[in-house]
Every structure is written in C-alpha cells, then in structure tokens.
Amino acid sequence: MARYANVIVDISMEKLDKTFQYRIPEKLRENLREGMQVVVPFGNGMRTLTGFVVELTDNCEFEPSRMKELIGIAQDKIPLEGQLIALARWIRRTYGGTTNQALKTVLPVRKKVREQTRRHLVRRISLEESRGYLELFEQRHQTARFRLLAALMDTPKLDYRLAAEQLHLTGATVKKLEEMGIISIETDTVFRNPVRPWELEPHPFALTASQQAIVEDIRGREAQGDRRPSLLYGVTGSGKTAVYLELIAQVLEEGKEAIVLIPEIALTFQTALRFYKRFGDRVSIMNSRLSQGERYDQFERARQGKVRVMIGPRSALFTPFRNLGIIVIDEEHEASYKSETVPRYHARETALERARMAGALVVLGSATPSVESYEKARQGIYSLYKLEQRILGRALPKVEVVDLREELKEGNRSILSRRLKELIEDRLKKRQQVILFLNRRGYAGFVSCRACGHVIKCPHCDVALSLHTGGRMLCHYCGYEEQARRECPSCGSPYIGAFRAGTQQVVEVVGREFPAARILRMDLDTTKNKDGHEKILEAFSEGRADILVGTQMIVKGHDFPEVTLVGVLAADLSLYTGDYRASERTFQLLTQAAGRAGRGREEGIAVIQTYSGEHYSIVAAAAQDYEMFFEKELSYRRLMEYPPTAHLLAIYLSHKNRESLETGAGMLRDVIKSQEEASKLQVIGPADAYVARVNDIYRKVLYLKSQEAERLLRIKEELELLYQRDEELWQLNIQFDMNPMNGY
Numbered sequence: 001m002a003r004y005a006n007v008i009v010d011i012s013m014e015k016l017d018k019t020f021q022y023r024i025p026e027k028l029r030e031n032l033r034e035g036m037q038v039v040v041p042f043g044n045g046m047r048t049l050t051g052f053v054v055e056l057t058d059n060c061e062f063e064p065s066r067m068k069e070l071i072g073i074a075q076d077k078i079p080l081e082g083q084l085i086a087l088a089r090w091i092r093r094t095y096g097g098t099t100n101q102a103l104k105t106v107l108p109v110r111k112k113v114r115e116q117t118r119r120h121l122v123r124r125i126s127l128e129e130s131r132g133y134l135e136l137f138e139q140r141h142q143t144a145r146f147r148l149l150a151a152l153m154d155t156p157k158l159d160y161r162l163a164a165e166q167l168h169l170t171g172a173t174v175k176k177l178e179e180m181g182i183i184s185i186e187t188d189t190v191f192r193n194p195v196r197p198w199e200l201e202p203h204p205f206a207l208t209a210s211q212q213a214i215v216e217d218i219r220g221r222e223a224q225g226d227r228r229p230s231l232l233y234g235v236t237g238s239g240k241t242a243v244y245l246e247l248i249a250q251v252l253e254e255g256k257e258a259i260v261l262i263p264e265i266a267l268t269f270q271t272a273l274r275f276y277k278r279f280g281d282r283v284s285i286m287n288s289r290l291s292q293g294e295r296y297d298q299f300e301r302a303r304q305g306k307v308r309v310m311i312g313p314r315s316a317l318f319t320p321f322r323n324l325g326i327i328v329i330d331e332e333h334e335a336s337y338k339s340e341t342v343p344r345y346h347a348r349e350t351a352l353e354r355a356r357m358a359g360a361l362v363v364l365g366s367a368t369p370s371v372e373s374y375e376k377a378r379q380g381i382y383s384l385y386k387l388e389q390r391i392l393g394r395a396l397p398k399v400e401v402v403d404l405r406e407e408l409k410e411g412n413r414s415i416l417s418r419r420l421k422e423l424i425e426d427r428l429k430k431r432q433q434v435i436l437f438l439n440r441r442g443y444a445g446f447v448s449c450r451a452c453g454h455v456i457k458c459p460h461c462d463v464a465l466s467l468h469t470g471g472r473m474l475c476h477y478c479g480y481e482e483q484a485r486r487e488c489p490s491c492g493s494p495y496i497g498a499f500r501a502g503t504q505q506v507v508e509v510v511g512r513e514f515p516a517a518r519i520l521r522m523d524l525d526t527t528k529n530k531d532g533h534e535k536i537l538e539a540f541s542e543g544r545a546d547i548l549v550g551t552q553m554i555v556k557g558h559d560f561p562e563v564t565l566v567g568v569l570a571a572d573l574s575l576y577t578g579d580y581r582a583s584e585r586t587f588q589l590l591t592q593a594a595g596r597a598g599r600g601r602e603e604g605i606a607v608i609q610t611y612s613g614e615h616y617s618i619v620a621a622a623a624q625d626y627e628m629f630f631e632k633e634l635s636y637r638r639l640m641e642y643p644p645t646a647h648l649l650a651i652y653l654s655h656k657n658r659e660s661l662e663t664g665a666g667m668l669r670d671v672i673k674s675q676e677e678a679s680k681l682q683v684i685g686p687a688d689a690y691v692a693r694v695n696d697i698y699r700k701v702l703y704l705k706s707q708e709a710e711r712l713l714r715i716k717e718e719l720e721l722l723y724q725r726d727e728e729l730w731q732l733n734i735q736f737d738m739n740p741m742n743g744y
C-alpha cells in the first residue's frame with residue numbers, strides 16, 4: 001500500500017509539471033486509487049483545494065516531517081479527468097516516457113491562445129443555376145471547379161480547410177468561383193457543422209442481412225455483459241462503415257458518446273460527410289493540423305455534451321466524453337496508430353484500455369487485419385466478424401504476378417516487364433489512367449540476386465541484411481555483419497546487388513518508352529512544398545496526366561475512378577526492409593494497391609512484378625487470400641519469436657559521439673544482463689539503427705524479447721529508475737518503444 005500520493009491541483013498546460021506530494025493517512029490507503037479526486041491542504045493557511053491523484057508511490061520526494069497529509073477523498077467514483085489520468089499512467093507504464101509527457105498527451109489541457117477564425121465556403125446561387133454551371137465546367141474540363149460546386153450542391157456550406165483538403169482544391173479555384181459570384185467565403189469564429197438539418201439522412205438505406213446480423217450480435221453480447229472487443233474483417237467496400245454508423249446510432253440513442261479513429265490519410269471528405277449526414281451537428285472532426293487551442297475547443301464542446309461523436313486520428317481517442325459508449329478503430333492495422341514521439345503509445349491498444357475503464361464497446365475494422373488482432377480474434381480474445389463480399393456485387397480487381405527473373409532470362413533488363421508495358425500501352429490507347437507504384441521504404445537497400453531472387457539474410461534473425469557504405473552488410477536487430485558479395489551464393493550469378501531505382505528513374509524509363517504519355521510523380525521530393533500533395537492529386541484526378549508514379553502515398557485512401565491499371569514495380573522493395581513486419585506490410589500494401597484499380601465502372605487489373613513470386617505475401621496478395629497470408633505469417637513469427645507470439649521492447653540509444661554511444665550501449669547491455677529477470681529474456685544487440693546517424697547524432701538500438709509483456713515492463717521500470725538516478729553515468733539519450741512498428 002503506497003504511502004505517498006502525487007497530486008495535481010490544476011489541469012492546465014503550465015501547471016501539469018507541478019505535482020505536490022502528500023502523505024496518505026492510514027485509513028485512506030486501502031481505498032485510494034490513481035485518478036481519484038482528493039481534498040488537500042494548500043498554502044500556509046487553512047486553504048483546501050481539490051486535486052487529482054496522478055501517482056501513488058513509496059518514493060518520498062521531500063522531507064517527511066514537512067509533508068502535509070491528504071485530507072480526504074472527494075468522491076469515490078473516479079471522475080472523467082481521473083480516468084484520463086489513469087490512462088496516462090497506463091501509457092507511461094506501458095510505453096515509457098515521463099508522467100508529464102503522458103499527461104500532456106491525454107488531458108485536454110487549457111492553454112490561452114488567440115481565437116482562431118474559421119472560414120467557410122458558401123453557395124450563393126440556386127440549385128438550378130448551379131446545374132447550369134456544372135454543365136459548363138464539365139464541358140470545359142474544369143474539374144476542380146466542378147468538384148467544388150458539386151459538393152456545394154449537396155451541402156451549401158462547407159468548412160474551407162476541410163473542403164480544400166478533401167476535394168484537392170487550390171486557392172485559385174476557390175477565388176475564381178468567388179469572383180464569378182458562385183460562392184462566398186465567410187468567416188466566423190465558431191465551428192459549425194456543414195450539414196443543414198433538412199439534409200440529414202438518418203436512415204440512408206437498410207442494412208444487408210449480414211450487416212444486420214453483425215450489429216445484432218455485438219449488441220446482444222453487450223447486453224449479456226460480454227465486453228470482448230469485436231474485430232470486423234471485411235474487404236474494402238464491403239459495408240464496414242455502415243455497420244459502424246448503425247452501432248453508433250444505437251449508442252447515441254442510449255445517451256452515450258462515440259469515438260471513431262480513422263488514420264488521417266484515410267479520412268476522406270466522403271467519409272466525413274457520411275457521418276455528418278447521419279448525425280448532424282453532433283459530429284466533430286479532428287485532424288493533426290488543429291492548433292492546441294482548436295483542439296481544446298473541440299474537447300470542451302465534447303465535455304459539455306455539444307459534440308457526441310468525435311472522429312479523427314490518434315488524439316481523438318482522448319476526447320473527454322463522460323459517458324463513452326463505443327470506440328471504433330477503422331483500418332486498425334495502420335502503423336500510423338503508433339505514435340512516433342514519446343510517449344510512443346499505440347492508439348489501438350490504448351483505446352482498448354480506455355474502453356475497459358469506461359465500460360465501452362470496441363470495434364476494430366480492417367480489410368487486412370494486423371497479425372496481432374487477427375490472432376487475438378482466433379484465440380477468442382476478440383470476437384470475429386466477416387464481411388466477405390463487396391456491396392452491390394462490385395468485383396475485386398484481377399491480380400497478375402510477373403516474375404522478373406524470367407524477364408531477365410529473356411533478356412529484358414528494364415524496370416517494366418513486357419506484360420506491364422503491353423497493358424500500359426493498351427490503357428493509354430483507351431485513354432484510361434495508370435498508377436505505377438514503387439513501394440520503397442526504409443533507408444538502406446537489401447541485397448538480392450536478380451537472376452534467381454536469392455536475398456541475403458541474417459543467419460540469426462531471418463531478416464534481410466542492409467547494405468551500408470564501405471560494402472558492409474548489416475543486421476539491424478543483432479548487429480551481425482558481413483562483407484558484401486560479388487556473386488550470388490545461391491546461383492553464382494554476378495547480378496547481385498542492392499535495388500537502387502527510385503521514382504525519378506521510373507519516370508525517366510516510362511517517359512522513354514511512352515514519349516506521348518503525360519507522367520506525374522508523387523513522392524517525398526515532389527510533395528515537400530505546402531500543397532504539393534494536393535496539387536499532384538488534383539492534376540491526376542482531373543485527367544491532366546495519364547500515369548502517376550509514386551510511393552506508398554498514392555495507394556491509400558484516394559479514389560481515381562479512371563484508373564484501370566495498377567503496376568507494382570518491384571514488390572520485393574517492401575518485402576526485405578530488414579524488419580520482422582516486412583511481409584505483413586507488403587501484403588497490406590499490395591492488397592491496397594490492387595484495390596486502387598477498377599474503382600469505377602471498368603474492371604481493373606493489378607500487375608505485381610517481383611523476384612520472389614513464391615513468397616507467401618505475394619502469393620496471398622495475388623489470390624486476395626488473407627487467411628493464407630495469416631497462417632504463414634504467424635508460423636514465421638512463432639518460429640522466430642516475434643510479436644504477437646512474443647513481446648519486443650526496443651531501447652533506442654543516441655549520442656553525438658560515436659565512441660560514447662558504443663561504450664554507453666555496452667554498459668546498458670551489462671546492466672540489463674545483471675538484472676534478476678534477465679535470465680528469462682533474450683537481449684539482442686546493440687546494433688546500429690536503420691538510420692545510424694541523424695543530424696550528426698549517432699543511434700543504436702537494443703532489443704529485449706520475452707513471452708511475457710509484464711517481464712519487459714518490470715525491466716523497463718527498473719532501467720527508468722536507474723536512469724533517473726544516474727543520468728551522468730549513462731551520458732546517453734534513452735527511449736523505450738514497446739512492440740515497435742515504425743523502426744528507428
């Protein structure tokens with residue numbers, strides 16, 4: 001039973017760092033919990049304040065004789081703020097970082113900011129007139145103007161930023177329509193919902209029998225007290241969102257609130273509108289570009305009950321609803337749910353914890369569930385629901401695999417296989433659009449043989465080695481190293497090396513092959529500028545280009561109805577990135593990429609070019625068979641003891657001096673080894689990080705692996721304490737990452 005309580009008395013940005021420590025009277029020790037509201041003496045006089053317990057501890061932080069005693073518990077029930085504080089504590093314990101960093105992530109802190117004005121686009125002309133203009137815009141191929149006006153016909157008032165983003169509009173387009181007197185730009189200080197009351201669609205269509213069955217089963221289980229989270233596995237377009245909408249409607253009916261997490265990149269205008277139309281001004285949408293003040297504003301409206309459905313990426317999870325009834329996590333497999341800054345929390349796992357505290361339902365949805373979630377569903381920890389067909393009987397695209405080894409044998413050394421070339425030619429002739437996708441990720445290249453497809457892997461970790469300067473090949477898990485080869489150890493061919501082609505080269509090659517084609521490129525380089533992203537997408541969706549060449553950015557969340565061919569140039573690029581999730585990511589990317597083809601009326605084809613046609617990720621993606629992929633992937637994870645069959649704690653180390661880093665990392669390893677628990681876990685590394693140097697700071701990583709997450713958490717706590725006590729000694733910057741997703 002802890003003897004001291006750390007209490008915060010004011011939840012505002014400036015004051016979060018300030019906790020006060022109180023002695024806990026004997027009689028309160030048993031009942032006091034983190035997150036509870038307590039009454040404490042304050043200042044010199046007789047003043048008392050209420051505050052929240054952020055931490056219970058035996059660690060006395062100042063002179064015991066001068067410490068005051070806590071007066072009492074304000075209320076037994078843990079209030080909303082208390083729940084969020086308890087959530088912050090859970091985040092800190094699970095993912096590392098300080099209590100303050102966790103509190104700042106979770107609490108809707110007050111911060112004085114200048115009030116932001118919000119701009120709206122408002123239609124000034126009648127529907128009749130609008131139709132006339134629409135025809136005109138269509139004739140003149142002014143598709144951006146067309147899109148904006150069409151959207152305004154649905155909804156006469158739109159949030160400027162949301163509309164510009166989702167409809168890919170430039171300022172010039174908006175200005176032009178304003179000049180033409182078609183729209184006006186209105187400014188107001190309060191956020192208003194873009195949907196008018198008469199435009200609501202409370203019951204847009206009847207659910208299909210399978211959708212209805214899922215809703216009923218989830219609700220039925222809840223009624224019986226079965227609070228297991230639900231995993232909804234359904235191909236894109238199978239009607240998952242409609243299921244979420246129905247569940248949310250029922251929850252709202254009961255006077256409770258809903259949170260919907262959607263990765264930012266997948267939060268399209270159409271999706272937002274569906275929620276608005278169904279729930280009207282009870283919906284609020286967040287995005288990561290909101291300022292602190294705007295975020296606080298939205299949270300405040302939620303706390304007051306003016307907003308009842310919050311939609312957004314990661315941070316929407318912390319909406320201060322008092323009576324949370326459901327959390328929906330769409331695209332639950334997305335790596336962007338994992339925070340890449342401290343605290344490195346996973347929004348999906350954190351959502352499960354929040355729902356547990358609030359007694360809320362959780363629904364996870366995906367067309368390619370994460371291996372973690374699907375395994376939990378199979379073990380019965382989650383309840384599994386499937387939607388196996390697209391609504392309205394729309395077909396999935398056809399997928400063809402082209403073996404690049406065969407191409408080489410036939411003397412074709414181009415990045416484009418003969419089959420892909422032939423299909424591109426055909427599409428150009430038919431004036432249909434093509435997407436060429438280079439799923440390049442990571443920084444270092446793997447080494448493979450273009451004649452036989454052999455990939456050089458770490459003998460200890462079964463992940464690809466990465467080529468570094470000086471001809472060294474490195475494993476980023478264990479530090480294993482060998483000299484680069486000049487010929488293939490499997491077939492003896494000299495065609496061995498790192499695949500270096502980037503989007504720039506692809507554009508050059510395609511340009512040479514098809515001189516008449518208009519080609520656009522979208523990658524980190526071309527989207528660096530503000531709006532770069534939108535401009536490229538706009539140009540492509542307006543038909544100002546025939547071929548779009550790009551990286552993962554282009555395969556998520558966008559609908560281009562005229563695209564009937566998607567070419568994946570080298571599926572291997574994401575397959576051997578040197579981390580254990582490479583196969584999973586590849587399967588997801590290929591499935592998503594294939595899904596980009598044939599969203600309109602025409603049937604689509606996806607062509608996957610690869611040197612590893614027999615790899616299960618590619619075989620399963622081609623067959624569009626998730627179960628096949630899952631079985632293979634899980635047995636690999638089990639064999640190598642990677643999550644979810646074991647837990648992995650990454651420790652990221654950095655220092656500006658390479659020698660100090662090496663010494664420090666070695667010391668840390670010894671400290672870990674000397675821990676009592678160490679004999680029961682694997683310590684791997686330290687090895688160079690993927691990016692071994694950033695801004696002249698050197699980086700290394702150490703992995704701890706164990707079957708039991710608890711064991712890793714205990715070691716982490718221990719190390720955090722040691723680190724706090726003796727920062728001098730370590731001289732290192734240390735960060736923890738539990739079950740890392742994004743590499744370091």
Ligand code: ADP
Nearest residue numbers: 205206207208235236237238239240241242391
């Ligand atoms: P997902 O979220 O799985 O991609 P959606 O819920 O967006 O699928 O459904 C795909 C399309 O089918 C949407 O345009 C949606 O409006 C429509 N739809 C979904 N359910 C039904 C239904 N029961 N009846 C008619 N149309 C539906």
Ligand code: ZN
Nearest residue numbers: 449452488491
């Ligand atoms: Zn070979």
Ligand code: ZN
Nearest residue numbers: 458461475478
């Ligand atoms: Zn290794």
